[in-house]
Amino acid sequence: MDTLFHFLFTLIALYAARVHINHHHLAPFAFAFIATLPDMDHFFGMVPRCTFHNVFVTVLIPLLLILLAFKFERYGTFWKKSMILLLLVLTGHVVLDFFTGNSVMFIYPVNEQAINLQGFAYWVTIDGRQYPVVSPDSVGILIYCFILAGAFFLDELVDIQDRTHRGLGYAMSRLVEQVKSWLREP
Numbered sequence: 001m002d003t004l005f006h007f008l009f010t011l012i013a014l015y016a017a018r019v020h021i022n023h024h025h026l027a028p029f030a031f032a033f034i035a036t037l038p039d040m041d042h043f044f045g046m047v048p049r050c051t052f053h054n055v056f057v058t059v060l061i062p063l064l065l066i067l068l069a070f071k072f073e074r075y076g077t078f079w080k081k082s083m084i085l086l087l088l089v090l091t092g093h094v095v096l097d098f099f100t101g102n103s104v105m106f107i108y109p110v111n112e113q114a115i116n117l118q119g120f121a122y123w124v125t126i127d128g129r130q131y132p133v134v135s136p137d138s139v140g141i142l143i144y145c146f147i148l149a150g151a152f153f154l155d156e157l158v159d160i161q162d163r164t165h166r167g168l169g170y171a172m173s174r175l176v177e178q179v180k181s182w183l184r185e186p
Helices: 003-016 027-035 037-043 055-072 078-099 136-164 168-184
Strands: 122-126 129-134
Touching: 003 027, 003 037, 003 078, 003 136, 027 037, 027 078, 037 078, 055 078, 055 168, 078 136, 136 168
Parallel strands: none
Antiparallel strands: 122 129
16 A cells, blocks of 8 residues: 555544544644654655564564563553554555555564465456455454554553553453443444
């Protein structure tokens, strides 16, 4: 997907998740810009989709920053929420690129094997004409939506951890229980 789509879709999703209500009103813009950072390797003439489109930059570094934020930020929630949003927008970027026809070297520099999940589509034939039912682009956007939907539960997750002073695992399990109870309500 192109850089503008990553920016706009992330911006819309973060405003829909009301990130601007509990944070600075420019926070969605900042994280939408951060969502475009993996594409910077294209602009600087580096190897396409490998320098910043890998698991180390988009998943492991944000996870390490999340663990550090939960370990050292005892009485605040700013860094905890920011690092979780960082993980969501960077991971969503690369997952979307997997499905939209762009090859990604996910474990570069360990392996330079390019991967994409473009090889499937389901079509229906009606009166001799084929119509797409499911395309890789639509699946990629759906998964991107699910990843960015984590922003809707960001405040609850961090608030549970902050109230109970327990670990991230405990907060995640409590959040899952809370979401299940919301889904059961009529």
